[in-house]
Amino acid sequence: MLVQVLSAIHNITIMLFGIFCSAFFLGVKPRRKNILTLFLLFCGQGSLYIIDFLIFGETLANQSYPLIVHFPLILFLTFYYKYPLISSAVSVFSAYLCCQVSNWMGLFALQITEAQWCYYTARILTTLATFILLYKYVFRSTRTLFSKEPRELCIIGFLPFVYYIFDYASTKFSSLLYSGNKAVVEFMGFAFCNAYLAFLIIYFREYENKQELKQYSTLREIQVQSMQKEIEQVKISSQKLAILRHDMRHHLNIILTQLQNGHSEKVQEYIKEISSAYDDTIISNYSRNEMLNSVISIYHSRFTDKGFSLECNISTSKELPCSDIAVCTILSNALENAMHALEQMNIVSKRARLIVSQKKEHLLIQLENPVEKIPEFVDGVPVSNRDGHGIGVKSIIYYVEQLHGQCHFSVSEHCFVLRIII
Secondary structure, rough: OOOHHHHHHHHHHHHHHHHHHHHHHHOOOHHHHHHHHHHHHHHHHHHHHHHHHHHHHHHHHHHHHHHHHHHHHHHHHHHHOOOOHHHHHHHHHHHHHHHHHHHHHHHHHHHHOOOHHHHHHHHHHHHHHHHHHHHHHHHHHHHHOOOHHHHHHHHHHHHHHHHHHHHHHHHHHOHHHHHHHHHHHHHHHHHHHHHHHHHHHHHHHHHHHHHHHHHHHHHHHHHHHHHHHHHHHHHHHHHHHHHHHHHHHHHHHHEEEEEEEEOHHHHHHHHHHHHHHHHHHOOOOOOOOOHHHHHHHEEEEEHHOOOOOEEEEEOOOOOOOOOOHHHHHHHHHHHHHHHHHHHHHOOOEEEEEEEEEEEEEEEEEEEEEEEOOOEEEOEEEEEOOOOOEEEEEEEHHHHHHHOOOEEEEEOOOOEEEEEEEE
């Protein structure tokens, strides 16, 4: 009598475990309404199982369990809670796989005690403990896992599905598992191996995608920082220009006073000083493209402030053959790298030479600057082992590739040359 009661309790806990785990794996919230809905589903499926058990017996009832419980549960999660069919199926098969924890513990208890009531008691307690652990540590994270794309879900659900088929084929519909056949015993090892290899393939693809996204994010951040610097420089120039315009009346009065007093030399010096102040606010016209002029003017000013020389030979039309922002980002990174290289030089004359020319639908960029230490090249690309360095080169390569162009780095007689065609 005790064994029959424990068996009934075990069947109840297992069915409840499977239904609630399948739902919570998907992300169904453990709210009162959902708990009541799932419990009513349990009552309906439990009633069908009891009817099947009473009419056809235990063996047939266990064999028809997928038609009574599992497949209706998959459809219920799909149509009632609006989850994708494959996500619902993977969730149910995963919950079924989790039931094997209590199965193993029950068999372990039976092997030690050889008492059937110990088997059911161990299974009931293990089922409850497993559900508590899953609820506390697992259900929160599986919602994201089971919302993956179908291709990834097939990999995730491959092992639970294979085990589901294997378990029913070898224990419920036959006794192959207990026949001693080596092929049957080794099958799960074979399935585990295939699932593991498939998981590795998917994992490394995901890892590569994340690395690419991380690199893209870094390059975008560099682009934003570069644009912010340029905008800030334009703001500073505008502020200086506004101040100079406001003070122009005072400057003219001072010049007039000095001329009336016959101080012509002081007037000349004063005019040169004002002219120099205005030079800092000028965006030079290197080409017909305003964005290109802004970038080159900003870096020309930075080069001058550091005592360097930037020789420019620019020949482009008003409209560039590609995105202005992409070109200016490439140019900003290239000029920034050249400026850093000149800072490390111990020579008197520090100069860089920039050539930008447009030929039909192509833009040619060439930047030359001396380098003290010849950089190391890997696959034709200069690399740096210093933290925070080398990102500019990666940014240049990235945007050139996005524009379907080509870039070439070379060093000849301590002169670094960057050539870009886009």
